[in-house]
Amino acid sequence: MADDFNTSNRINARLLVLAEGDVEEAKLLRMAIALASERPDMLMQNLDTQVFPRFRRSILSGRGKSHRDAHAMSVAEARLDIREIAFRGPRDQFREEHAAFCYLMYQGYQQRFVDRHPGETPEDFLNRARKSTMNLTRLVIRVLSQLYRRPPKREVAAGTPEHIKKALTDLWSDQFNLDLLAVDRYTRLVGTVAVRPFWDPESPGNIRLWAFLSHQLRVIPDPRRPWKPRAVIERHEPFANRSRVIIWTDKTFLLITEKGIGKGMSHSLGRIPLTFFKDDKCYTSFFVEGRGRGLCDQNATINGKLTDINEVEQFQGFSVPVAVNPDDKVKLTIGPRRLVVFRPESKNEPFGLTFESPDAPLAELRAGIQSDVRNVLRQEQIPDAALGAEIGQRSLSGVAIRQAMTPIIEDNKERGTMMMPVELDLADNALRIRAKHEEGFDYNPKTERPDFVTHYQPLDFPVDIRDQIAQAEFDVAQAIRTPAGIMRERDPVRFKTHEDALAQWKAQIEELRGAGFPVPVVLDDGGPDADLVPPPREPEVAELEDLENLVVIEADRVLAGGNGKSKSRGTALDEALLGRF
Numbered sequence: 001m002a003d004d005f006n007t008s009n010r011i012n013a014r015l016l017v018l019a020e021g022d023v024e025e026a027k028l029l030r031m032a033i034a035l036a037s038e039r040p041d042m043l044m045q046n047l048d049t050q051v052f053p054r055f056r057r058s059i060l061s062g063r064g065k066s067h068r069d070a071h072a073m074s075v076a077e078a079r080l081d082i083r084e085i086a087f088r089g090p091r092d093q094f095r096e097e098h099a100a101f102c103y104l105m106y107q108g109y110q111q112r113f114v115d116r117h118p119g120e121t122p123e124d125f126l127n128r129a130r131k132s133t134m135n136l137t138r139l140v141i142r143v144l145s146q147l148y149r150r151p152p153k154r155e156v157a158a159g160t161p162e163h164i165k166k167a168l169t170d171l172w173s174d175q176f177n178l179d180l181l182a183v184d185r186y187t188r189l190v191g192t193v194a195v196r197p198f199w200d201p202e203s204p205g206n207i208r209l210w211a212f213l214s215h216q217l218r219v220i221p222d223p224r225r226p227w228k229p230r231a232v233i234e235r236h237e238p239f240a241n242r243s244r245v246i247i248w249t250d251k252t253f254l255l256i257t258e259k260g261i262g263k264g265m266s267h268s269l270g271r272i273p274l275t276f277f278k279d280d281k282c283y284t285s286f287f288v289e290g291r292g293r294g295l296c297d298q299n300a301t302i303n304g305k306l307t308d309i310n311e312v313e314q315f316q317g318f319s320v321p322v323a324v325n326p327d328d329k330v331k332l333t334i335g336p337r338r339l340v341v342f343r344p345e346s347k348n349e350p351f352g353l354t355f356e357s358p359d360a361p362l363a364e365l366r367a368g369i370q371s372d373v374r375n376v377l378r379q380e381q382i383p384d385a386a387l388g389a390e391i392g393q394r395s396l397s398g399v400a401i402r403q404a405m406t407p408i409i410e411d412n413k414e415r416g417t418m419m420m421p422v423e424l425d426l427a428d429n430a431l432r433i434r435a436k437h438e439e440g441f442d443y444n445p446k447t448e449r450p451d452f453v454t455h456y457q458p459l460d461f462p463v464d465i466r467d468q469i470a471q472a473e474f475d476v477a478q479a480i481r482t483p484a485g486i487m488r489e490r491d492p493v494r495f496k497t498h499e500d501a502l503a504q505w506k507a508q509i510e511e512l513r514g515a516g517f518p519v520p521v522v523l524d525d526g527g528p529d530a531d532l533v534p535p536p537r538e539p540e541v542a543e544l545e546d547l548e549n550l551v552v553i554e555a556d557r558v559l560a561g562g563n564g565k566s567k568s569r570g571t572a573l574d575e576a577l578l579g580r581f
Helices: 010-018 023-037 069-078 082-088 092-107 122-127 136-144 162-171 174-190 292-316 362-379 398-404 406-437 465-477 483-490 498-514 541-560 569-580
Strands: 153-156 192-199 207-212 217-221 229-236 244-248 252-257 260-266 275-278 320-324 340-342 352-356 452-455
Touching: 010 023, 010 260, 023 217, 023 229, 023 244, 023 252, 092 136, 092 174, 092 292, 136 174, 136 292, 136 362, 136 406, 153 162, 162 406, 174 192, 174 207, 174 275, 174 406, 192 406, 207 406, 275 406, 292 362, 406 452, 465 483, 483 498
Parallel strands: 320 340
Antiparallel strands: 153 452, 192 207, 192 275, 217 229, 229 244, 244 252, 252 260, 320 352
16 A cells, blocks of 8 residues: 555655655645645636736736736636536636535625726725725525524433533523524525534533635545545635644544644544535535625626616706807806807807706616516525515515525525535544643543534514414414413513413403403413403304394283283383392
8 A cells, every 4th residue: 555655755755754654644645735725727828918808807916906816717627528527527726616606705805806898007096086896795685594583492312411412502592593503594605504513611611613615625525425524625715825734534633834734633533624514416526616606796786787878867868058158257157067168160159058967778777787687586495575675666565575585495495405514524533622722521432422403593584473373263262372461472582481481471461450441361370371261152143133032022021920010021021120130
C-alpha cells in the first residue's frame, strides 16, 4: 500500500506521522490538501480585456476596479460539458462562485450586480444615481423557510439515560432553534450547509452551533457511501492574505495557513464533527443546488429592469418647460432645474411658454416588472396570501388563506421528514463535542446514541374573528376543547396549567353572574375537565306546533273541571301555560 506513497517527501512523511502510520489516512490528508489549495483558473485572467455578452453583472470592490467574477462564472459555466454537470454536478469553483453570489444577493448587495451600460466604467457606474433594486431573494427564502418559525416539540424515546435526556433538554434552547431557523434559510438558498457544534460554556447546553455555507466547504465523498464525507475542508477567507483551511477526517484534525501545514493532531471524536443540511435529495453529487440557482439570476435581471425604468422616469418621465423668445431682462427660474430656452431668428415672434413631455410608457414598463415578479413567485409556489394583506383589498377568511397556503404547508411537511434524521445526527455530534471538553460528562455513542421524535409545529395563519368564534363554539359543543383550554391557548404564559385557566374562568363566570349578566351553568364536578352545560336548544317549528296543541288541550281540561267557578278561555290558557312551565 505504501508503494505509491513516497515517504521520502517531507510533506508525506509529516502526514504519515500525523496519521500514526496509517498510509490510507495520510493519502486522504494529501488529497484534501490538494483540493483545498485548488484555485479556479478564471481568477488568474485579466477579465477586463475579455469581451462579454450583453449580460453584464458587476462586483465592485472599489472605485476604478472591477473584478466581474459573476461574468467569468457565467462564461466558464457555459463552456462546461453539460454531461459533466449531469454526472457529477458543477465543479467546486463554479459551485462556490454561484453560492457566494446567492449569499450576497440574499444579504442585500443587490446594486453590485446591476447591469453596466456598454462602455460604462466602474467609476461611472458608482457615480450613477438612482440605481433601483428589490431583494426578492430574501422575500422568497424567508417565506418558504417556516419549519423552525415556531419552536418544535421534541419527544425523547423511553429508556434514554437521564443524563443524556438532561443534556438534550439543555441543548434545545431558544438559541438552538433560532440557529436552526437560520440554517434552514441558508439551506434553501445555497442548497448545502454544514453545522459544527462548538464547545461554549456560556451557551445553553455548553454548545454553540456555527454554520458553514456551500462556498466555504469542499468535500471528498466516501466512494462506498457517497452521501457520507471522507474528508471535509473548511475554507476560512481563502482569498485573504492570512487565510486558514481546516481539514477534518474521522481521525484527524489539520490546520493549513498561508505558511503551509500548521497544527495537526488526532482526535477521539470518532466522526467528522460537521452535520450536513441539504435542500433536496441528490444522487449525482454530494452538494445540492439550492433555490438560489434560479432565483438569484432572475432577481438580478429584475433589478436591471428596475434601474432602467428609474432612468427612463428620470430622463423621460416628466414635462420640460419650453420658453420661446423670452426677454433678456427677465430672469426665468422654474423649479429646481433650469428650463429649456429657444431663441428664434425672428425677434418679432411673441414670447410663449409651453410644456413638452417625452411621454415615456412608464405604466407599461412597471406592469412588465410586476409580471416578472409574479412569475418568480409562481415558480417558487408562493401564493399571494403568504405575502400579507394588501391595503384596500378585501380581507380573506382563514379558510381561504389556509387553502391558498397549501403548497407551503405540503412543502414544510416534506421538509420536516428530511430534517428529522439530520437533527438526530446533530444531537449526536453535539454530545460528542460536549463529552470531549466537559469533565464529568460521559457519552457512549454506541449505547447512548440519542433517539427522539421532532414534532414540527403547523403553520399559524391569521384567522377571521368569525371563523374563530364558529370554530370555538363547535369545539366546545363537541367536547373537543373546553373554555379553560381555549383561554390557555390564547395566553400560555399567564396560564401555566389547565387548572390555572379553569380557576380563572370560573372566577370570571361568578363575576359576570354577580353583575347580572346571563352566564352559562358550570358543571362543578371538582375535576379539571369541568365544562359548560350545553346551551338550551332552540325548538323546531314542528315542536312549537305540538306544544301549542298541548296547551289548548290543557286549557279545555281546565274549563271542563271548573270546580263551580266560571273562567274565561284566556284565563284557562294562562293557567295551562303556568302549569306547563
